[in-house]
Amino acid sequence: MRSLHPLFVLVALLTVSPALAEDAPKAAEKSQSAEAEKPRCEHGVQKSLCTRCNPKLAAVFKAKGDWCAEHERPESQCSLCHPDLAKKGVK
Ligand SMILES: [Zn+2]
Ligand SMILES: [Zn+2]
Numbered sequence: 001m002r003s004l005h006p007l008f009v010l011v012a013l014l015t016v017s018p019a020l021a022e023d024a025p026k027a028a029e030k031s032q033s034a035e036a037e038k039p040r041c042e043h044g045v046q047k048s049l050c051t052r053c054n055p056k057l058a059a060v061f062k063a064k065g066d067w068c069a070e071h072e073r074p075e076s077q078c079s080l081c082h083p084d085l086a087k088k089g090v091k
Helices: 007-014 018-033 055-064 082-089
Strands: none
Touching: none
16 A cells, blocks of 8 residues: 655656656646646546556556556556545546
8 A cells, every 4th residue: 555646756757758748847736736627537547647548657657666466557546445546536
């Protein structure tokens, strides 16, 4: 059971994947105050961080150790392991 701060995830993604840099500034601003305003995908997670929409992101989360092997998604996005995420709309 572990959850990472959204900003930490962003920073890690920026470090590993420059292609995602375009989304970072505005996403970082919003993550400070209004979590609900982040653009979300059909899975209820921040679209630019969704491994189910962007399978290539899986390697990034795995490299950080933020990965739920049982459910094949980042631990920080796993509503099955973290019911509190489900309450926020994560599927
Ligand atoms: Zn998605
Ligand atoms: Zn899980």
